[in-house]
Amino acid sequence: MGAFFSPFISQPDTVSRIMFKVLLALVPGIALYVWYFGPAILVSLTLASLTALGTEALMLKLRNRPIAPFLKDNSALVTGWLLALSIPPLAPWWLIVVGTAFGIAIAKHLYGGLGNNPFSPAMVGFAVLIISFPVQMTQWLSPHGLGAVELGFLEQLKYIFLGVLPPNMSLDAITMATPLDTLKTHLHLDEPIKQIFAMPIYGRLAGQGSEMVSLGFLLGGLYLLATRIISWHVPVAYLATLFVTAGIFHLADPSHYAVPLFHWFSGAALLGAFFIFTDPVTSPTTYKGKLIYAAGAGLITYLIRVFGSFPDGVAFATLLMNICVPLIVLYTQPRVFGKKGKRS
């Protein structure tokens, strides 16, 4: 028996349970993903899960740490799933494997494992992939009924694992750019925004299909808020900043800048607001700090989306704001009971 010190009672929640609830909250988004884009995403989720657990186990063994309790904490699965949901499902199998393995091995374990990583492992994996394999990272599926041709599940598997397409079929026919990317490309061609949004790829708010997936993530996020796994500060500050920034630009020049809601429901904004920026390990611990962090992330997301060269800004916003976390925390310490004013 080890030392037995007070308190002798504790609430039953564990890291494992928290992470499991995060995974659970991702399910509605994944379900809608499958509904609109087909089951290919399930393949990358499976690949990501296996790679995440395998890399985690390997790194724990190399670091001479107990394997079972850490594998059961579900944190590696969260990393894998977040990365899988951020990259094109039709990308070759090794892409998700490389990204997940890099995130877990380098960004998580080389910094000390669970709880010690300054950067979000999933987003580090994403950044590595988009910089190293930009071509593969654009192979997004088109939603049902939009692509020129649609692959069956078996054909998708064949392409993911073997890189073989059915005869007489080009990659361009089955994949397409994301709504964010399309907007950027066409704006560069000086097309008015109204005309661009008339394209079939766009739905009511943002991308056809992808807007519904974002809605799924929003639902999952509300579940996390309701179960108090995340606090309101990050999603509210992030979405508000994104909305306000997009709103200002839209009001200034409606023909060039999309409406704020488009930015909410495009790309990984809602996934980020509820699942990525809320990662407890890499975000500030103080309420005020969370607000600053999320607001900064919202601003950077918008700037990269609209003025940067990458299609989406969530990953880089995460990493850039991760760097600032220690500073933000230091300067947002709350007032301690019985002490006057603020603590420096």
Added chain:
Amino acid sequence: MRTLYQFHGGIHPPGNKAQSTQCGITRVPLPSRLVIPFRQHAGEAAKPAVQAGEHVLKGQLIGMPCGFVSSAVHASTSGTIAAIDAQPIAHPSGMPDLCATLIPDGKEEWFPHEAVDYRNSDPADLRQRLRMAGVVGLGGAGFPSDLKLRFLRLHPSQKIDTLILNGAECEPYITCDDMLMRERAAEIVQGAEMLRFILDAGEVLVAIEDNKPQAITAMRQAVTESKLPFEVVVVPTIYPGGSAKQLIRVLTGLEVPSGKLPTDIGVQCFNVATVYSAYRALAQGELLLSRIVTITGNVRHAQNFEVLLGTPVQELVALGEALPDTDRYIMGGPMMGVELASLAVPLVKAGNCIIAASGKLFPPAPPTLPCIRCTRCAQVCPADLQPMDLYWFAQSREFGKAQAFSLFDCIECGACSYVCPSHIPLVQYFQFAKSEIRARAQEKQAADHARERHEFREYRIEREKQEKAEKLAAKEQAIRQSRAAATPANPVPGPAIQPEIQAAIERAKAQAATVEPKNTDNPTPQQLAEIAGIEAQRERVRDLAKSAVEHTNGHDKN
């Protein structure tokens, strides 16, 4: 209706209070043996005032308060002091402390004692009475009550506006204050009036958490009957709402400044059981010899007992009939209690509850994982601290930073450990860091003190040297002057000094002649034997020391 305030954080652990409130307070039969520690309070241990073998009466002083923060200790019943030695006590270290073992004679013969009319007494006299009656805080900390009744006015207008009776009893399982308020409300109210008199306080509030409706009713009735202008305030049930600083915040909206006392903001707070024992001490002259204790947890009969201080815990456990799967015992509540090293430890003034625990009742926590900075601890911290940061500093031994992040404002309530999903023993880390910091401060103080003494010694040696040199120079000067006066024409240095030396030698000789031979010549045989004995002992010690040195040397070489 009074406006209540809130403090940040807090938790709502299951209360488990119903089990031990089914029947009233029962007196415990006289045990066969009492072990009375001399340290039952915060501060200096009392100094033993009796000797082993002495017969004492009930209420006789056996431990004299020693130092400013100290309190008296008394014999809980009449009997014989069997021993005064180190016995196991309830302490997280598991270390023994000085106790008096008392074998009762069963007569319960009282030492003469008298009541006092507090209204015609000087508050200072009443405080001294409480100190000698051994009245200390019965809520857990055991701080001597007389010191809490001292109040230094910095300016004449300063006053205690509010006296709070703490009947919150926020910790799960514990019900001793609840039962006391239900059964002895009138005495508590009278005691409160006495304390109010000593402090010259304004309003008196009795704070009771809303999970004790019967205690609230009883106290309200007692207040009405006493016709005193006290107010019974129902406060929401939240842990640690019974912590003095937090309770003061809830009732008055004021925060006791960090490092200050409640009296600095015109508030003082006493546990209801302390108030009750103050009443007994002043109105009946009865010293603090017993207290109400909750026996609960994994027992067949959870109940509150009135127990003589010093009663071994095993006798209490026997009364509650602990179930067979009980594997450990806790003194205090499940949030801040101490696991008992043995059942032989005595019940002390601060021991409000004994919980029999089993693996089923308090299941072992899941394995500890690293902190994921989920901030649940910060959300529940009643002192608005950032426990995850403090934990980080404590575990990496960055004590300076821990202090800068207000480690010493932590009240060790355990709320952070309770909610931690990684099940990190946060409180233990804070206790560790605090005691390290305290020890270092003491070491630093000792080093500074040593430096001062060393420097003074250097200065002293230097001064002595100087003084010697000055004296010498002055002497020489005097001689030269006298010689110059005697033989101004022919100064010959040699023989001139001689008479002085000669005189000194002669003086010494004369002195030697007059000195009576003392015990060195013609010693008696008895003295000779003594001298031989001493010589032999010196020889033995020398040998011992030598062999010890050789032994350690040999050891080093190995």
Added chain:
Amino acid sequence: MLSALLVMAGIAIVLGAVLGYSAIKFRVEGNPLVDKIDAILPQTQCGQCGYPGCRPYAAAIASGEADINLCPPGGEEGIHKLADLLGVEFKPFGGNTAIKPKSVAFIDENVCIGCTLCIQACPVDAIVGAAKQMHTIIASECTGCELCVAPCPVDCISMVPIREKITTWKWKYPVYSLAPAK
């Protein structure tokens, strides 16, 4: 060209004047580094470092003459603190330096002959007594430097380790296992 030279020269003169002024105005008496080092040293004044006291050792460290790992009473922690202060690598104790538990000297009063040699040796005046009178140690002032042990002609001084009491007990660093026992 000329204006550039003049500007540079002007800046040089102004800065030089400021530096010179501050050197006089903020002149520090003594060597502040020695004070800082001295503050870390445990003040046992034992001379185990080879210097006659803590301050001379501090001065020797400050001048670069002595190493930082010569103070056994300070323990490894003392070396760590010195290394931090001076920005140098931690150095473990040399081979024959043993770290002893904190002790105080104890005089066996049955044996003491009252020679005052220990009183003269004590660097902090922690021994009371006079010639041909029994001596005793004021335990609360003793730094455990052992300097009194050697001069005693009858070897009546021994070092007694300070035992942990309930009042000096410290909470231990929490130990727990990540995984349940295998």
